Structure formats: C-alpha cells, structure tokens
Amino acid sequence: MLKALRVLRAQGDQFIDDLRSAVPAGHRGRPVIGAAPCPAGCEACVRVCPTAAITADPLRIDLARCVFCNECALACPEEKIVFTPEPRMSADRPEGLVVTADRPSPSPVATSEALRRMFGRSLKLRQVSAGGCNGCELELNALANVNFDLQRYGIEWVASPRHADGLVLTGPISSHMAEALQLVWDAMPEPRFLVSFGACALSGGLYADSAELDRSFLSRFSPSLLVPGCPPHPLTFVHGILDLLGIR
Numbered sequence: 001m002l003k004a005l006r007v008l009r010a011q012g013d014q015f016i017d018d019l020r021s022a023v024p025a026g027h028r029g030r031p032v033i034g035a036a037p038c039p040a041g042c043e044a045c046v047r048v049c050p051t052a053a054i055t056a057d058p059l060r061i062d063l064a065r066c067v068f069c070n071e072c073a074l075a076c077p078e079e080k081i082v083f084t085p086e087p088r089m090s091a092d093r094p095e096g097l098v099v100t101a102d103r104p105s106p107s108p109v110a111t112s113e114a115l116r117r118m119f120g121r122s123l124k125l126r127q128v129s130a131g132g133c134n135g136c137e138l139e140l141n142a143l144a145n146v147n148f149d150l151q152r153y154g155i156e157w158v159a160s161p162r163h164a165d166g167l168v169l170t171g172p173i174s175s176h177m178a179e180a181l182q183l184v185w186d187a188m189p190e191p192r193f194l195v196s197f198g199a200c201a202l203s204g205g206l207y208a209d210s211a212e213l214d215r216s217f218l219s220r221f222s223p224s225l226l227v228p229g230c231p232p233h234p235l236t237f238v239h240g241i242l243d244l245l246g247i248r
Contacts, residue, residue: 014146019238020248023085027233028068030086033059033101036078045072045081051199051206063089063097063106064202067230087233090240091226097202109239111246112224118191119165120245123155125195126164126188130181131174131213135231136198140168142234150238153247161187169223172200172207178214185221196223197237199230 016022038059046054049072053065059080061072073081089106091097096107129137143150144157158164161184173181185192196218199205204213225240242248 015149016147019148019235020242022235024087024233024235025085027085027087028070028083029233029236030089030105031061031063031066031068031073031081031083031099032104033061033099034078034080034082035101036080038080039078042077044075044077048072048075051203051208058100058102060098060100062203063091063099063228064094064226065199065205065208066228067199067205069230087235088239089228090236090243091228092224092244094202094226097226097228106228109225109243112244113246114191115193115224115244116246120247121154123153123166123241123245124158124164125155125166125168126158126161126184127168127170128177128181128184130169130171130177130201131207132171132198132200136170136200136229139229139231139234140170140197140237143237148234148238153242155241161185162189164188164192166193166195166224168195168197169201170197172204172210172213173215173217175212175214178217181217185217193224194221195225195227195241197227198232199228202226202228205230 043056046056051065051067053062054072070083073083090109091106092109127140142148167185196202225244227237227240229236
C-alpha cells in the first residue's frame with residue numbers, strides 16, 4: 001500500500017485540467033517555415049522527405065503527407081524548418097493543411113452548425129483501423145484515459161457502428177480492409193460524418209504508392225475533419241473535434 005502511494009505521489013496529477021491550453025512537452029508538432037529565403041537552387045529538404053510532403057519555390061509543407069520525421073529540419077542548411085510542440089493543426093479541407101512561410105498555421109477548423117446542433121452535447125464515435133500500424137490507434141485509445149478524459153465533453157467511443165455518429169479512420173486503407181470499412185460506414189445511421197486521423201488515412205503516408213491500397217472509399221466520402229500526424233497527438237484530435245462541434 002505504501003509503495004503504491006509513493007508511486008502515485010511521484011507521478012503527480014495525471015488529469016489535464018484544461019485541454020485547450022495544454023502544450024505537450026517534447027512533442028514534435030506543427031512545423032514552422034522561416035521567412036528567410038532559401039539559398040539558390042537548394043532543395044535539400046525536398047530530397048530527404050520520404051513522402052513528398054515538401055515542395056520548393058515557394059517552400060510548402062503538406063501536413064496531410066508529413067510524417068513528422070524531422071529529416072527536413074536536419075537537412076536544411078539555413079535551419080528554415082522548425083518543428084514546434086504546438087498540437088493545433090487540424091483542418092476541415094485538404095488545402096487547409098498546407099503551411100508556408102506566409103501562412104505558418106493550417107486553416108482553422110470551422111464550426112459546422114449542422115454537426116454542432118446534432119452532436120454538440122453528445123457524440124458517439126467508432127474507430128476503424130484500415131491497415132494501420134497501431135500507432136494512431138494507441139493515441140485514440142489515450143483519449144479515454146484519465147489524462148485526456150474526452151468523455152467530459154460528451155464524446156465517447158462505441159463498439160458498434162450502429163451506435164455511432166462519426167467514423168474515425170486510421171490507416172492507409174489496405175485492399176483487404178476496403179470492404180470492411182464500407183460495411184462499417186453503411187451500418188452507421190444518418191446523420192453521420194467521417195474523420196481522417198493520421199498521415200496514412202489522409203494521404204496513404206509512407207504507403208501512398210503501394211499497389212496494395214484501395215482508397216476509393218475517400219473518393220466517395222469526404223472527411224469533415226482532417227487530423228495530421230504520424231501519429232497525431234491526442235490533443236490535435238481534441239482541438240479539431242471541439243472546433244468542428246463548436247465546443248469551447
């Protein structure tokens with residue numbers, strides 16, 4: 001008993017009182033591109049990016065493709081790219097995830113009045129791992145623990161798609177999961193909406209060029225919320241979903 005109490009005292013307060021103001025220490029979050037011009041002809045960051053997330057002239061980073069590996073920041077001779085601990089970087093449309101020197105932050109998630117009216121007080125989510133590595137899944141699981149306690153906002157995970165209002169997609173959608181993903185979506189009652197969580201779900205990530213993917217589902221249904229990261233921090237999801245639902 002005394003040992004358990006010592007452990008609790010050493011761990012401190014696990015509960016995050018204000019998720020909106022929390023900034024995770026040591027987290028590699030939103031990248032910032034410096035205003036200084038790149039040296040003529042330099043494309044060091046473009047060459048080392050494993051997912052073609054970076055384009056030059058002008059320098060742009062597509063967070064839908066970025067896996068936050070930090071290789072671009074290490075390769076840049078001018079230290080023009082810096083990854084900050086800031087977790088706020090979700091968007092509600094693909095072009096909103098592109099950052100440049102002139103636009104250092106992704107476009108803010110606009111509140112959907114329709115979703116706010118329907119789900120602003122109670123939201124049930126079903127998660128589907130469509131060929132993921134389990135990194136994104138672990139971060140989503142953490143949202144239900146004592147640290148983040150997403151239930152305080154009336155947002156809960158459910159086991160059955162028949163009880164769900166929203167589908168949270170992780171993974172690049174491998175061909176053997178394409179039908180299962182569609183079955184889950186079809187089982188969800190209207191109204192419903194889709195969230196893409198993580199680089200694999202957003203763009204295919206490191207597996208974007210694989211012949212084993214079937215991403216046709218996303219050509220039929222557009223996500224209402226795009227959450228970048230590899231994997232995203234739980235707070236990135238928190239900010240995105242609360243903004244979408246208009247919860248302050």
